[in-house]
Amino acid sequence: MTINIALLGFGTVASGIPFLLQENGEKITSEAGTEIQIAKVLVRDDAEKDALLAKGHDFNFVTDISAILNDDTVDIVIELMGRIEPAKTFITQALQAKKHVVTANKDLLAVHGTDLLKGAKDNGVVLYYEAAVAGGIPILRTLANSYTADKITKILGVVNGTSNFMMTKMVDEGWTYDEALAEASRLGYAESDPTNDVDGIDAAYKMVILSQFAFGMTIKFEDVRHEGIRHITPEDVKLAQKLGFVIKLVGEIVERPSGIYAEVVPTFLPKNHQLATVNGVMNAVFVESIGINEAMFYGPGAGQKPTATSVVADVIELAKGINKGDVLPAFNTFARETVYATKEDLVDKYYFAIETEDKAGQLLYLAELFHAENVSFEQVFQENIGDNYASIAIISHKMDLNQFDSLVEKISALDGFTLRNTIKVI
């Protein structure tokens, strides 16, 4: 028996698949219990087909999806085109044609995942997507298979390589946001429009998917608060260091008694936190739970071979089941009603960067204002920044989101004080 796969798209990641099937052929065949072969590859047009053939890629290239949909010998369709369309239509059609689908398309899964998974179920096939979150880190299968006995209370993720590369440069080298973005662009890490990466959108997509695996709840993408790294200044980075922290763009999902909450925001991480040393384009997912307590899964968030490895691991899992004639299990079976946390239930520490005239009584004034909101200081650092001005950096003790909103409003309204920035502290 041979399992036939069809690739939709033959870009960087897709071309890593034949590499693995070749290089690890013996192991893959042994693990899957069957040969796996690439039966067809969908490309855009004849020009792309000719170019790939000319480069020595010896596959059965097709330019019409129906050549794959109508081919009964194709067991698994692998979508690696990215973006929403035509990927969404093709995956939907493949599922309707009773083909199992593997994809790495996080944008699509975050926005249309529920529909696609329903399509798979209705057609008696499955949709696997290990590569969609943190490319090479086997995090989704681990959450699905190894956390079955555990109850996860919090996920913290550095899951966007581009913004983490930039923050690493901003922290280690003192670069500005613009300098870091220019270098990320030069190295090909940042796209010409870097919005998805630097504004936390890409990381928010991943939080949507992680929430399903870790908490069994489907947070809507629109409900993941996301804030990017554009407004982080070298002053913030320096103050963070003075106070014992590094700044990273961190996605967080937390379950509180009232429900679940997810956000992607720049975050002060204590220097000795395991996530604080996840640097450059690397990704990591930190998991807090009642059983294991604390664990972290670290690896490459993207790249040809890491992503292809996750895709092929999905294919092997499917092939194993198809070969044995099993009914294939859904990728994730943990599902509960989605309930959102209340603001009162979301408690965090915060960093406040405030500038004010350097005169007696200013810090006392702030202390009284915090005290009136029932919030106390954990650390305060004040320095003169010239022109008779002082910079005051405050790390607060924990407060709920209502207290935070109220404090921000009150400080912003103060005469003679400028609230330059606020950042969550872990």
Next chain:
Amino acid sequence: MTINIALLGFGTVASGIPFLLQENGEKITSEAGTEIQIAKVLVRDDAEKDALLAKGHDFNFVTDISAILNDDTVDIVIELMGRIEPAKTFITQALQAKKHVVTANKDLLAVHGTDLLKGAKDNGVVLYYEAAVAGGIPILRTLANSYTADKITKILGVVNGTSNFMMTKMVDEGWTYDEALAEASRLGYAESDPTNDVDGIDAAYKMVILSQFAFGMTIKFEDVRHEGIRHITPEDVKLAQKLGFVIKLVGEIVERPSGIYAEVVPTFLPKNHQLATVNGVMNAVFVESIGINEAMFYGPGAGQKPTATSVVADVIELAKGINKGDVLPAFNTFARETVYATKEDLVDKYYFAIETEDKAGQLLYLAELFHAENVSFEQVFQENIGDNYASIAIISHKMDLNQFDSLVEKISALDGFTLRNTIKVI
């Protein structure tokens, strides 16, 4: 349908199992597709039974293993007694009675794993043991299920919490080995005979198990070279820091063209290596491979709840299959012929700590000696240590094991030079 489990032993880890079954009952039942209940608990004698009942533990305690072996309603036996006997006999008997077995017993698996796994196969049942390596870190299932498409080239593991706690104190606080051991004993991390932990034996057991999952090869325990942390001095720690490293007890398994090699030795880790910040009793396994490239799995290496969580995850995996009427897959299906690497194929950098009279030409003499072995220096640090003596710390470039052995022999034989220590450098 209900899956009945029987516990052998009711110590710390075992008593974490009812906690999880209770606390996460709904999720566990949903994931397993069936209720899981503790049918019987084997204890030593009536005195232990009475003591546990008096403490409010409301289980069906039995004092004779045959009450479990002959009970057809028991599906899964969980061995948590530790050590070799009677665990080995009881597991063997349970397998013969056609019961699936879950254990966390690394000592037993490292020494008698092959026999036990054969016993399981012969009887058409399976033996699972996620908790045997790095307690709470789901590393074995991840290697078995998520690295199917990948080829692992190297495993580096900080997998003994006791020695890592001690090394962390020795590195961060400058403590001596004896001071660190005293504190580890006081906190209950070190047993009255700490040999297994501080001499690398426990970590070597884990290398035996990791080699099966990561490389499909069964290295014999006797073939894992292990060397402990007793001979690490505060001078070594200080020199490591000066040269940009921290020292940890690291287990390594490497596959080279000629074969596989495993050892547990104190190791210089670059300060920015992801393993370098794995501190205290925490564990981590760092995996290098041709697909994912670099990944690390970090978490607690021991403890009641982390270990119980791994045990129950195994139970759920088994229950899922039993419930569906599947033939249960072996925990690890990756197996190749075990071939050992040659010494010429094992290349590493090394730290040499040498003391000598502080006079002209001594370093030159050493440089010539290294040069004669075709080994060059990467870093050298020399300082006067009083009494007209000099300490010379050398970080070499890579050399093979034959070159290393030859250098050690020659330096040791030199008049006027003392080779105080050698440590592998990563």
